[in-house]
Amino acid sequence: MIEKGKISSLQMAMIMYPVVVATGDLFIPAVTAKHANRDLWISPLWGSLIGFFVVYIIFQLHKLFPKETLIQQTERIFGRIVGKIIGISFLFVMLQINSQIIRQYGQFVGNVFLVKTPILIVIGSIVLVCGFAVRGGLEVIARCAQLFVPIVLLTWVLFFILLIPDMEPRNMLPIMAKGILPSIKGAIPQAAIFEHFVLLTFMLPYLTDLKKGMKWGVISVFITMLTLVLITMSSLFIFGDITSELAFPVMIAIRYIEMAGFIEHLEALMMAIWVIGTFLKISTYYYVFVLGISQWLHLSDYRPMVFPSGFLLIAFSIWVATDVQEFLHFLSTVSYFQSASFEIGIPTILLLAALAQKKIRKNKEGKKG
Amino acid sequence: MKLSYLFICGAVFILLSGCWDRVEVNDLALILGSAVDKNKNNTIEISAQVFIPKKSGGGEQGGMSSDGGNGNTLVRSATGVTVADALSKLKMKLPREAFWGHSKILVIGEKMAEEGISDLVDFMMRSPEARVRKKVFISKGSAKHTLELISPLERSTVEVLREMTEIHSVMDTPIKRLAQMMAGNANAAAVPWIEILPPEPDVKKNQTVPYIKGTAIFKKDKMVGHIDDKVTQGVLWLRNEMRTTTISVAPSEAEGLVTLNVIKNKSELVPKINDNQWSITVKINPVASLIENTTNLSYKNPNFSNELEKDLNEAIENRVKKALAQVQKEMNADIFGFSEAFYRKYPKKWEQTKDQWNEIFPKVKVYVQVASKLVSTGQADTGISRPEKEVKKK
Numbered sequence: 001m002i003e004k005g006k007i008s009s010l011q012m013a014m015i016m017y018p019v020v021v022a023t024g025d026l027f028i029p030a031v032t033a034k035h036a037n038r039d040l041w042i043s044p045l046w047g048s049l050i051g052f053f054v055v056y057i058i059f060q061l062h063k064l065f066p067k068e069t070l071i072q073q074t075e076r077i078f079g080r081i082v083g084k085i086i087g088i089s090f091l092f093v094m095l096q097i098n099s100q101i102i103r104q105y106g107q108f109v110g111n112v113f114l115v116k117t118p119i120l121i122v123i124g125s126i127v128l129v130c131g132f133a134v135r136g137g138l139e140v141i142a143r144c145a146q147l148f149v150p151i152v153l154l155t156w157v158l159f160f161i162l163l164i165p166d167m168e169p170r171n172m173l174p175i176m177a178k179g180i181l182p183s184i185k186g187a188i189p190q191a192a193i194f195e196h197f198v199l200l201t202f203m204l205p206y207l208t209d210l211k212k213g214m215k216w217g218v219i220s221v222f223i224t225m226l227t228l229v230l231i232t233m234s235s236l237f238i239f240g241d242i243t244s245e246l247a248f249p250v251m252i253a254i255r256y257i258e259m260a261g262f263i264e265h266l267e268a269l270m271m272a273i274w275v276i277g278t279f280l281k282i283s284t285y286y287y288v289f290v291l292g293i294s295q296w297l298h299l300s301d302y303r304p305m306v307f308p309s310g311f312l313l314i315a316f317s318i319w320v321a322t323d324v325q326e327f328l329h330f331l332s333t334v335s336y337f338q339s340a341s342f343e344i345g346i347p348t349i350l351l352l353a354a355l356a357q358k359k360i361r362k363n364k365e366g367k368k369g
Numbered sequence: 370m371k372l373s374y375l376f377i378c379g380a381v382f383i384l385l386s387g388c389w390d391r392v393e394v395n396d397l398a399l400i401l402g403s404a405v406d407k408n409k410n411n412t413i414e415i416s417a418q419v420f421i422p423k424k425s426g427g428g429e430q431g432g433m434s435s436d437g438g439n440g441n442t443l444v445r446s447a448t449g450v451t452v453a454d455a456l457s458k459l460k461m462k463l464p465r466e467a468f469w470g471h472s473k474i475l476v477i478g479e480k481m482a483e484e485g486i487s488d489l490v491d492f493m494m495r496s497p498e499a500r501v502r503k504k505v506f507i508s509k510g511s512a513k514h515t516l517e518l519i520s521p522l523e524r525s526t527v528e529v530l531r532e533m534t535e536i537h538s539v540m541d542t543p544i545k546r547l548a549q550m551m552a553g554n555a556n557a558a559a560v561p562w563i564e565i566l567p568p569e570p571d572v573k574k575n576q577t578v579p580y581i582k583g584t585a586i587f588k589k590d591k592m593v594g595h596i597d598d599k600v601t602q603g604v605l606w607l608r609n610e611m612r613t614t615t616i617s618v619a620p621s622e623a624e625g626l627v628t629l630n631v632i633k634n635k636s637e638l639v640p641k642i643n644d645n646q647w648s649i650t651v652k653i654n655p656v657a658s659l660i661e662n663t664t665n666l667s668y669k670n671p672n673f674s675n676e677l678e679k680d681l682n683e684a685i686e687n688r689v690k691k692a693l694a695q696v697q698k699e700m701n702a703d704i705f706g707f708s709e710a711f712y713r714k715y716p717k718k719w720e721q722t723k724d725q726w727n728e729i730f731p732k733v734k735v736y737v738q739v740a741s742k743l744v745s746t747g748q749a750d751t752g753i754s755r756p757e758k759e760v761k762k763k
Binding site for chain 2: 117
């Protein structure tokens, strides 16, 4: 095996939390609100169903082919050539999704905080830091997550408490005024981020306690869902109907905090935890790409791939769109189908194919015997 | 190996300083509040109140009293065709970079308010610098003049207005709330209306403060009129925003007045649609304490205090009805949240009829139910200032 590190299933859950919540937390409430309006807090509940589904599929696959990642599993199931093609296209999508994340990060930091700094510097520095983490391996990323995720979670809770005086819970009424459909439509962007749980396939082989893996995977989906419900609810309670018109409702809500005349301007704190979360998210995707490509090429070590891939990531994050409008359009149209077909579609097809093969083999053996 | 350490150290120095977006405090002009006016030739004038850091130094406290007020602030203004245009011209008049993070209020001039403020609200919500908690006021006449006043007590007039909304029972409209009201079902908004307190005869003309004297009422984005502070009280009762207020009532049993202080309140709107007859029941539950009693009644007696509660109920009901008469019937502006209440309870019916809300709203029947509660009669009884035999105990 290329990766020699071992992580616990709790660490795995902690890695997955920022992978799903980070970056999306700022944009998602507004996108969801466009469809779901006052039901936007229900959408994460629907979205999380996808999360549970993906976790289930990945675990079933891992049961059939233990100690292997998705890249190795495809080759097993579909043979060398088809497997390689599916593997590389999956990795390509991983690369592209990560460059979207990096671009989002660069765009946001550039728009709101470092207006004059060239976006290449913002992007380059985060990729460099993530590159160091990835070179350290899965264990290093896991320990970073173990250190940072509790801080991130606590800060979210703190923000929520500080926002309570300004909340108007009646903003959520009437619940489901136009039926269930708007909240399901709003769940599409939510589902797109819950699909990231597919990355579990690259962590399961390195678990020390695989038995608890399923449990922690489900807990991770659940905590993620809870966080998203809290985030969407607080922006709804504070902004009501105008949530969908704001670009970054969560950040504006946190900017709105004012307590005792001096607890204000907390957006700097939010930015800090947002960067931490984004760092973990980019690192995990980065790691998955590097590990996957090394397995695809049957290399003996993935370390030589780290910095070249980082270079590729920087280039891709610039290439992903020529300007903001195009980028937003891409994010709200094509990217849903792209990530759904690769992050749900491929694992599901793999599982079905593997199960079918197993059955055929059994039948053959049965006939022989 | 050594070379790579050197390289990393060098990179840290270069990358961590954030040199592109570095801002020094002494290059900033802290803007405390701003005012927007519309001039006669339809240009927009923006005025900013800028904090002067030198004068507020602790060592100069003695020197400040000599010039009467405290020249802690200065006002700069510029005109342009749009808000952003005026702002960029305003920047030309400041030797430092304008910093809007501390800007806490926005005063809109009367003329601007009458001609529409949606562009302004759009700009204020869009701009990444602006804070959505900024409080909005509508001033009688020129808004710029409000900023130019020199407050004898507070650091600046901005501080005066901000404090006033925080302690008194007046409308309090942060720009976020204004945007919500303008975008909401009601399509009407209420913003505090300020006037300038006439200065004392023996001080300079600009040594006075603006104060909140009622509420400006908006329909769509245009101001349609303003109501005085008495009527505003009725509006606050309806909106469940009444914090504290004092009300004097005249009991029927004896001569004189009793003044009550409302400590807290909870109002609730209960909508009902019955065969196309739309009605709202307003349930108001204030808690009051007695602060002055010029009658000879002893409110230790529960009979009298029950009567007093009824009198208070009636007084509040009258205020609410007054507000309804003026705002609902005359101005036809739904600033009470009726449309929201109907939408919450009857979402389907609302969807069908929301286009006719303008016609329905003045016809909505409002029933007012006040159930006040007297919790304290103060630290002394009626016998404290008059002979025992004059006090009416039964």
